[in-house]
Amino acid sequence: MAKKRTVRTIPQERTAVRELDPVVRGTNFEEVNCGYNEKEALLESERCLFCPDPKCIAGCPVNINIPAFIEKLGQKDYRGAYDVITASNLLPSVCGRVCPQENQCEGVCVVGESLEPVAIGRLERFIGDRAIAEGWVNIPAIEPAPYKVGIVGSGPAGMACAADMAKAGCDVTVFEAFHEPGGVLRYGIPEFRLPNSVIDAEISNLKKLGVRFECNTLVGRLFTIEQMIEEMGYQAVFIGTGAGYPSMLNIPGDSLNGVLSANELLTRCNLMRARDFPKVDTPLPLGRKVAVVGAGNTAMDALRVCLRLGAEKVYCIYRRTKAEAPARAEEIHHAEQEGIEFHWLTNPVEVLGDDTGNVRGMRCVRMELGEPDSSGRRRPVPIEDSEFDFETDQVVYAIGTNANPIIGQTSNLGLNKWGYIQCDDSLATSLAGVFAGGDIVTGAATVIEAMGAGRRAARAMKSYLGLRDDDALESPGTLFGIDLREHNYARVRIA
């Protein structure tokens, strides 16, 4: 074996990734981050120390065995690396691109204590993209089980649950309200960050596992969750309908023409392809000077979409500072490169309209950071007499979402006081056989967390249906308070 690596012996610089030129990319929807090629990936893989107690694994919400996959990658065993990743994560191409790595795996990487952390996300994406290019898919020998499983919503949570249940042999159908599957990956995250071809590849992998997709199906209204169980013969149902329902600021001028939610902007642009109007029928009138309120991923996407659609000026308005901005660091960086103007510590108080009901400007107030609030972040407070107006003809709200009400309106599921679905630790809801996960349980979160929730729910579903759960056998844990590993415990496989 090679000499043991230390922080001193590894390449000190993180391998740079090629990116499209900021000026050129501001005019098109091509992917900004080109990803590593083989040489770059191999070089970066040399930076992992293969820690005996790898912190990164705990930092990943689905606990990918990161050193193991990087080791295989370093040995050019790409297929092996893919197998390691897909044991925990179904969508490496997606997560490698969109995970907020700096808060997750890379945020706790040991190398990061003295140098820049290992670029785990980019390596993961390299493997994921390689798998798509080579057409790899891990289809285990599936033993058919006599159960029908219904999945509501085709976002990452639904996709992950569908995959696991299909692998367990169930007859799985995914119901999606839109005319195309993918959830936020399809309608929210734009092409220049996550190309549709990647989503298509992941969906087609699911189809290879035998999962069926029924689009144009609004569950709750076309049939209810209860009907799925009682009349349609589904033994178990998973709900992954996402968060939806965008918040408005509730300030004067909210309903002026030209004020819209980031969800509407992005759905028109991405799913309905309004950027090709008039070739397609869905319009998306664009302002010359656009103000986007918020600084999360959704806001960054809205800002950069507006820029690409040809706005002259795009402003980001956020009441805290850059340090508190919830977006991925890479997206803020890219947005800055592309010429988005950031106005930190600025809060809108009114959208100004002209006499035809259109937006003509915005009134904002400057903020300063005060005492920490319950979330530990310093609370922004307005500075007196600091109001100012500026000109804008389109205002986009990207300030978060609330629970989508449809499933709550149409079933007897227990909800929490904010309208999200109430679940126990295993993600079982108050209805027998019905499980839920993703944004509709936690509120807006991340792709990988939604996916992890889908998988967790699948485990609970398997135990509910009495199906063998191979993952459970690998780590029997404790039973009746006895640590099984301490006793002379023989593993028995019960089919």
Add this chain to the structure above:
Amino acid sequence: MPVNEPTTSYFEIVKREDYSDVTYMLEVSHPLMARAAKPGQFVIVMSHEDGERIPLTIADFDAQKGTVTLVIQAVGKTTREMQQTCQVGTRLYGLVGPMGIPSSLSHATKVLCVGGGLGVAPVYPQARGFKELGAKVIGVLGFRNKDLVFWEDKFKSVCDELILCTDDGSVGIKGMVTDGIKLALERHPDIDEAVAIGPPVMMKASAETTRPFGVKTMVSLNPIMVDGTGMCGGCRVKVGEQVKFACVDGPDFDGHLVDFDDLMVRLRRYKEEENAAMKRFEESCRMRDFMVTDAEVREAITTQMGEA
């Protein structure tokens, strides 16, 4: 009846009728939806892959036949194009629903159902629903003139009294639906609820007419929509002091609380793009007509030559 396997990817048009040169009816096959639909709900239709998602009220549904009925006014690019392409035997690209909260068919014993223009068809399921619950139903329908009248028989079969209003008086009373509403309220002081569906101006006027009578008036709002699932907020409307999303919180709201002026301003949001799309569509139609005529002329010439 048990709900079978969903068949959600066909959406075949099984029947079509044209009520005037701008109003047409499509009956679309969707057995599951036909069973699930309730009065007051709507669907979102995509006629082709590059099309827009447009909301349309479910004007009728037949669980036995497994069909839902849409009555459409050709007002812009999409609805005009559908008027040409949606023929019996063709399929819609997308059809999702039923959407929205069903109308609460209350315990009212005497109900006024008002439909004008676009709203004549959508008010029908509510009239029928009230009738089935045993209420007395008074219908008021407004059309521009006699030639545009449709579904008179359908309404007669569920209404205890039907008042037709036309702009020119060619049938029924001469005047607007508001005149019909006044007449009905005067004749029947015991009306305890009203439903009014139509263009925003008409719903606003209807609500103003019933307000002095203190009759609760439900209206069905038609803001611009994208997803219809509460995800985009494009359909937000002002009701009382609150902002509501018509697709999931409605589409029915108390007409006396709705801010109609706000709705009308917001409906104009895509005006320019709509006009541009319409113009391009008309031009492409003219091109096609021109080519057709061209071909016909050529055929005529060849035929003549053949005869000669």
